[in-house]
Amino acid sequence: MHACTVMTTSLRNIIARHNPVALIDSSLCNSNCNASVALARVRQIHAHLLVQGLLYDSLLFHRFIASVALLSANDNGISSTSSHHHHLLLLLYSHRLLDHSPHPPNAFVLNSLIRAHSKVPDLENAFRFYRRLLRSLSPDRFTFTFLVSACARGSTSTTAGAAVHAAALRRGFASNPHVHSALIRMYVEFGLPNAARLIYAEVQNPDIVSRTAMLGALAAAGEIDLARELFDCMPSRDPIAWNAMIAGYSQLGRSKEALELFSSMQSEGLRVSEATLVSVLSACAHMGALDQGKWVHAYMKRNMLHVTVMLGTALVEMYSKCGDVERAMDVFWRMQEKNVYTWSSAMSGLVINGAGNECLGLFGLMKDHGVPPNGVTFVSVLRGCSVAGLVEEGRRHFDSMRDQYGIEPWHEHYGCMVDLYGRAGRLDDAVDFINSMPIEPHAGAWGALLNACKIHRSIELGEYAMKKMVEIESTNDGAYVLLSNIYAESRMWGGVNDVRESMKAKGVKKEPGCSVIEVDGEIHEFFVGDKSHPRYREIEVMLQVMSKRLRLAGYTAKTKESGCSNAAINSWAPQLKS
């Protein structure tokens, strides 16, 4: 090890004597090392530059500062707490270099520092360097690109972003293509897609990047059909534009169109990137398209694509949502690197497939691996306890959220606790829990109680929960259906009628249920009462056969909301083919 170090060091010295810039580049910028190794190299190079007297060269010094700052913006393995710590140390190092620099900073250095802080994001420091720049220099197109992206990533209020936008306008940089697209992105991030539209309209002939950013804005606003028009009119489309469109469909639940677009993308022979596959897998997960999902997985293997954390997580998600929890866990265990998303997806996959104890077991392992859980993880933990009927353990986990992990429980967690008590038949505890909540109970908490009342046939409490729920969310069709079912199960037909009347009076409509399956890559949708499928007659006959077989096997249908899962329907799908 020693000999090796000595050799590389002397080699570097030789290079450095001739070209110190090459040393900085090759050791820092072009290397793929983690933050802690990078920090050690920074110290080495700093010492070297100092000893050689090279820091008197202002260009070189500035380049060194910029490299150190930008090194911290590389997100190589930033997943762990310790690497995050080293990234911060790199940033601090760049601050100190600037503070002790004998040369007045130029725009390049300050821009680089703003950029580095835009990635953390650390708005306070980004603006500190911006103000420093304003003192003696003029901000340029780079400054605004970085500052806008800092605001997009790190702003909780829109004020700072709007101020930067105003400054960019005043200085004539708002129509620079880079600043322009960053501004669109920023307003989308602020939840102001209409502001993004105004900015988009201000430029005569936007380039592909601004068009793609606008595509994202329209999808964010739910205007997916307008987005499609924009997409179709684009003079050229690169893989990122395709991804934006596919992701838009996927996020809005228009999975069928997402998959259709994916196949058009393929027929145009375009390169398929990780982002595309993640969106496609997410669309498959959403609609339970196991065959398509398997095809994507096979595609990845065929093309020897590396299963990154994101792709692996998307695969786990897809398999478990399609009901194939064995394959989901197989992918999970094979993954080299797992983050909190991966663990949470696997846990939720187990719990939605009824494996509460396994979900809790995985939670234990996750903690053993030193991955800190977050709020989403705890939703699965609490649901796991609910499924497994572990009331006290659930309570302990709930309390540990705040006490051990500093996570303030969300409405969802309170809802899970009500569900936990309610399912276990402890309706009084559920009510006490709601009454002792430090935040105003949301409709979901009362909904969980209502559901528990349905399971345990508690009519009076159910009526009360319903009343509370309607007070908060008067148009929640699910609540009416649940209460109606409570009455129906107790053969209180008058109550059923009352519910129907009050739904009519309040204008509440039951959304038609929809089921989607995929056979041989073709997507079939069925709405309640919908007879438009070309093979409707055959399907109806098959359903009768299936119900008969199920009854013979001892299955009795419960109530309407306990429908067949997509996975169960998919297992019958082959019979539809013939």
Place this chain on the structure above:
DNA sequence: TTAGGGTTAG
């Protein structure tokens, strides 16, 4: 010497 758009979990 520094840039912008798409991508995961309840």
